[in-house]
Amino acid sequence: PKIVTLPGDGIGPEVTAAAVQVLREVAPDLQFEEHAIGGGAYEAHGDPFPQRTRDALADADAVLLGTVGGAQNSPWNSLPRPLRPESGLLALRKALGCYANLRPVRVQPGLEHLSPLKPELARGVDILIVRELLGGVYFDGDRKLDGDTAYNTMRYTTPEVERVAKMAFWAAEQRKGRVTSVDKANVLEVSELWRRDVQALRDREYRSIHLNHEYVDSVAMLIVSDPSRYDVIVTENLFGDILSDLAAVIPGSLGLMPSASLGDGAGLFEPIHGSAPDIAGKGVANPAAAIMSAAMLLRHGLKRSDAANSIERAVALALREEPTRDLGGKADTKTFTNAVLEAMG
Amino acid sequence: PKIVTLPGDGIGPEVTAAAVQVLREVAPDLQFEEHAIGGGAYEAHGDPFPQRTRDALADADAVLLGTVGGAQNSPWNSLPRPLRPESGLLALRKALGCYANLRPVRVQPGLEHLSPLKPELARGVDILIVRELLGGVYFDGDRKLDGDTAYNTMRYTTPEVERVAKMAFWAAEQRKGRVTSVDKANVLEVSELWRRDVQALRDREYRSIHLNHEYVDSVAMLIVSDPSRYDVIVTENLFGDILSDLAAVIPGSLGLMPSASLGDGAGLFEPIHGSAPDIAGKGVANPAAAIMSAAMLLRHGLKRSDAANSIERAVALALREEPTRDLGGKADTKTFTNAVLEAMG
Ligand SMILES: CC(C)[C@H](C(=O)O)[C@@H](O)C(=O)O
Numbered sequence: 001p002k003i004v005t006l007p008g009d010g011i012g013p014e015v016t017a018a019a020v021q022v023l024r025e026v027a028p029d030l031q032f033e034e035h036a037i038g039g040g041a042y043e044a045h046g047d048p049f050p051q052r053t054r055d056a057l058a059d060a061d062a063v064l065l066g067t068v069g070g071a072q073n074s075p076w077n078s079l080p081r082p083l084r085p086e087s088g089l090l091a092l093r094k095a096l097g098c099y100a101n102l103r104p105v106r107v108q109p110g111l112e113h114l115s116p117l118k119p120e121l122a123r124g125v126d127i128l129i130v131r132e133l134l135g136g137v138y139f140d141g142d143r144k145l146d147g148d149t150a151y152n153t154m155r156y157t158t159p160e161v162e163r164v165a166k167m168a169f170w171a172a173e174q175r176k177g178r179v180t181s182v183d184k185a186n187v188l189e190v191s192e193l194w195r196r197d198v199q200a201l202r203d204r205e206y207r208s209i210h211l212n213h214e215y216v217d218s219v220a221m222l223i224v225s226d227p228s229r230y231d232v233i234v235t236e237n238l239f240g241d242i243l244s245d246l247a248a249v250i251p252g253s254l255g256l257m258p259s260a261s262l263g264d265g266a267g268l269f270e271p272i273h274g275s276a277p278d279i280a281g282k283g284v285a286n287p288a289a290a291i292m293s294a295a296m297l298l299r300h301g302l303k304r305s306d307a308a309n310s311i312e313r314a315v316a317l318a319l320r321e322e323p324t325r326d327l328g329g330k331a332d333t334k335t336f337t338n339a340v341l342e343a344m345g
Numbered sequence: 346p347k348i349v350t351l352p353g354d355g356i357g358p359e360v361t362a363a364a365v366q367v368l369r370e371v372a373p374d375l376q377f378e379e380h381a382i383g384g385g386a387y388e389a390h391g392d393p394f395p396q397r398t399r400d401a402l403a404d405a406d407a408v409l410l411g412t413v414g415g416a417q418n419s420p421w422n423s424l425p426r427p428l429r430p431e432s433g434l435l436a437l438r439k440a441l442g443c444y445a446n447l448r449p450v451r452v453q454p455g456l457e458h459l460s461p462l463k464p465e466l467a468r469g470v471d472i473l474i475v476r477e478l479l480g481g482v483y484f485d486g487d488r489k490l491d492g493d494t495a496y497n498t499m500r501y502t503t504p505e506v507e508r509v510a511k512m513a514f515w516a517a518e519q520r521k522g523r524v525t526s527v528d529k530a531n532v533l534e535v536s537e538l539w540r541r542d543v544q545a546l547r548d549r550e551y552r553s554i555h556l557n558h559e560y561v562d563s564v565a566m567l568i569v570s571d572p573s574r575y576d577v578i579v580t581e582n583l584f585g586d587i588l589s590d591l592a593a594v595i596p597g598s599l600g601l602m603p604s605a606s607l608g609d610g611a612g613l614f615e616p617i618h619g620s621a622p623d624i625a626g627k628g629v630a631n632p633a634a635a636i637m638s639a640a641m642l643l644r645h646g647l648k649r650s651d652a653a654n655s656i657e658r659a660v661a662l663a664l665r666e667e668p669t670r671d672l673g674g675k676a677d678t679k680t681f682t683n684a685v686l687e688a689m690g
């Protein structure tokens with residue numbers, strides 16, 4: 001199988017290299033092909049998503065992404081919107097047709113103390129957030145900034161809602177069978193459609209799933225005050241952007257959070273943390289999220305669950321034995337990666 | 346001065362009565378006039394915001410609102426959208442021209458243990474969230490649900506951005522002088538306008554304010570993992586809905602959170618908690634948020650800061666001496682209200 005790696009900006013190259021090292025160990029048959037994306041791609045090719053990168057995706061079996069973007073005050077942020085690093089990321093999602101972003105939020109046993117929440121609230125949290133990734137206000141073409149007025153359009157169609165809801169129901173079948181669909185149906189017509197279609201699909205095809213609907217403002221509260229009530233959360237693009245980042249703080253370190261974006265073609269696997277330009281190139285970044293994203297690549301992209309499990313077990317062990325600096329430990333990128341490799345035996 | 350009270354649904358009447366009792370004590374010259382809103386108004390008059398209520402606002406100096414809406418499974422939620430309780434609330438905001446919703450989030454000294462956050466994170470939190478309340482995706486007329494597609498429009502104009510930003514800068518001048526403006530300018534044109542206009546206003550008229558801009562997903566994280574970094578947060582309607590509810594969990598009880606909605610005319614003052622139909626009519630609701638909303642009414646609506654301060658001090662005392670059930674104490678609505686009245690001397 002062919003894996004396209006897109007190391008990207010900041011610490012992206014370091015954590016991606018670590019993930020590739022682990023992948024080579026458990027799946028020696030993988031072929032890797034590296035390409036440019038983000039700010040670096042703009043510097044080198046004048047485009048944050050160059051044609052050569054786009055072409056390479058055609059026969060890829062999965063894509064492993066590092067991180068994209070510069071510091072808050074990076075000159076990249078003042079480029080015209082289509083040239084900014086984020087535009088490369090959005091174009092990549094679109095090119096791959098990845099309409100469902102899966103973000104597991106799990107508090108590892110023994111690491112509850114890292115959470116900003118009280119340990120009794122953090123303990124045992126195990127949520128899967130399924131975010132719609134190709135629709136809504138992100139991609140709708142009806143958008144404009146013109147003088148002293150501007151607008152964007154939050155639009156969804158039934159097929160867009162159904163395909164991501166299917167993904168959520170499918171995932172829930174392998175978990176506790178409970179799905180919470182999040183919207184703002186008390187105010188938005190687009191949410192009314194969302195709620196109607198998610199419910200209809202459940203009633204038609206997923207009768208064993210327990211589905212409920214909650215408002216986004218209420219979920220923002222409850223995810224913090226009572227996170228254990230959730231199993232699978234499914235929501236539209238913008239709400240998902242906010243809620244998945246919010247939920248990601250519960251385990252206490254973004255350095256622990258992987259993600260998978262799935263669609264009809266090759267999946268996209270990436271850590272959710274940013275490019276951390278302040279520590280880039282120093283060899284101290286925590287590669288756990290990238291390595292766990294590689295595990296998701298094996299599980300969802302290549303259907304190799306055994307290899308995925310073995311990586312995840314090894315990461316859990318390494319986190320206890322060689323915690324990185326962001327976790328209050330001492331390990332640098334290399335030490336941690338070696339601990340993972342060793343734990344895999 | 347004439348105060349219009351709108352007790353509303355659920356526990357609204359109980360907590361509003363408590364707040365009125367306290368107001369009568371500190372401001373015997375106030376005239377109260379009670380009117381219908383929400384689900385109850387729909388039942389009685391076929392309209393969640395009846396004409397008679399609308400008329401009463403014309404010469405009001407301030408409006409004290411209880412709570413609006415029914416249980417999750419209330420038949421009110423299946424009414425056509427314009428007849429639902431929430432529509433009454435939105436129509437009320439619009440009628441009053443309240444474009445800025447102010448929500449103070451303060452962790453009371455000694456009550457840190459109520460927070461879902463670790464006490465060391467909760468301690469000393471003192472944020473003011475200023476939410477734009479009349480624009481964006483909430484009120485824009487370009488909206489439709491039609492067969493298998495639906496959309497809403499997130500629109501802002503420069504005057505709408507400037508008037509709420511002014512309110513935030515004004516509030517910050519009386520606090521630590523720091524404003525964080527929240528948007529999604531890396532994706533949305535409407536956020537680009539927002540960011541540009543907030544910054545331009547600061548540069549033109551509020552040079553002493555320290556202004557920074559953050560993305561909504563990042564703020565959702567940081568409000569939980571590092572709440573003390575914020576002084577005043579200003580944001581558009583939908584982001585404000587989510588972030589203000591999120592921030593409201595930090596003090597540990599929604600029963601403690603007041604709000605003020607200000608504009609060019611009479612202000613609207615209301616607790617942020619819901620109508621809690623499960624405990625309605627039992628006399629056990631915590632009226633602290635309604636009473637603190639009455640304090641905000643005195644401060645912002647009638648410019649009577651001394652009376653406002655005396656209520657707030659009394660509430661803080663009563664919370665320690667006669668905590669209500671939601672706070673792990675025993676006091677019911679009456680006991681708590683009496684404790685406030687006593688503490689005011
Ligand atoms: C960088 C940005 C465009 C992106 C998004 O909003 O989708 C990011 O926040 C994310 O969640 O991956």
Ligand SMILES: CC(C)[C@H](C(=O)O)[C@@H](O)C(=O)O
Pocket residue numbers: 186187217431434435586
């Ligand atoms: C009830 C609903 C329409 C309302 C809103 O979204 O504004 C509520 O959530 C609030 O924040 O006051």
